[in-house]
Amino acid sequence: MRGTVEGVTDSAVLTTFEEHRPTLFGIAYRMLSSVADAEDIVQDAWLKWSAVDVEKIAQPRAYLARTVTNLSLNRLQSAAVQRESYVGPWLPEPLVTAPDAGGGVEQEETVSLAMLVVLETLSPLERAVFLLKEVFGFSYAEIGEMTDRSETAVRQVGSRARSHVRARRPRYDAPAETRRKATEEFLAACLGGDLNRMMELLAPDVTVWSDGGGKIRAALRPLHGADKVSRWILGIIERHLPEDLGVHPVDVNGRFGLLLTTAGVPDDVFTVELDENGLIAEVRLVRNPDKLRHVTVPEESHSDHAEPGAG
Structure with missing residues (x-):
């Protein structure tokens, strides 16, 4: 970790980053459908964040979201090659937590396995624009800056992605x-x-x-x-x-x-x-x-395989 930058302490830099970590992980995980890859992306974003002059960044959330989005888009290129040779059906890497543990931005309808499968049918750019707009609330103008495209262009991409998701997302969500x-x-x-x-x-x-x-x-x-x-x-x-x-x-x-x-x-x-x-x-x-490497077995849980609803 670096030292003081323009009067901003390491502690303040880290505090700002940690404040936005749930959003950054949420973007990366939805983009990549991989817990391990998302954690790597967030770590890479931290390294970039810790090396910049934070005082000159007016909107840290947008800056960090842009960093994570572009890192994720780059990672998707290699992921696409690996996916072509994948054996059998492919499913997203699951986020597994103790029951009712709660959580941050990742615990929403848009991160269900069913929805992640739908997002996989979008192009990488469509996925990025859809997530940034529909899930994380960035404006099309902000997304245009993040992706180096015009507001009109990303608006068209967003409209196409939204229609695609609407047509394919699960039509019923059980209680x-x-x-x-x-x-x-x-x-x-x-x-x-x-x-x-x-x-x-x-x-x-x-x-x-x-x-x-x-x-x-x-x-x-x-x-x-x-x-x-x-x-x-x-x-x-x-x-x-x-x-x-x-x-x-x-x-x-x-x-x-x-x-x-x-x-x-x-x-x-x-x-x-x-x-x-x-x-x-x-x-x-x-x-x-x-x-399943990242999955932790809950400490308090039954293991009676004859009656999984008991306990």
């Missing part, structure tokens, strides 16, 4: 308690081998995405239909259910989910989306161990 009950009941049915109950809880056109990245057992393509999904899950459980399975209620990107562990080590992050009838329309299983 938290309904989501919790459906998630726990479905996992209990799975672990209990109750095919009939599984079928009752699943929408007929349910889809399951299982992200193993080629590093752990997972379906190599999305699976569709209640019967196929149920039998695939039961087949996995019958062959690979460990005796030391742990089931931990957690918040996954601000919403209820389950963390499954083997011998206390994160093995799977499990989330569902419901339709208007309360049936499970989407199941997402993040299994790639690279995407």
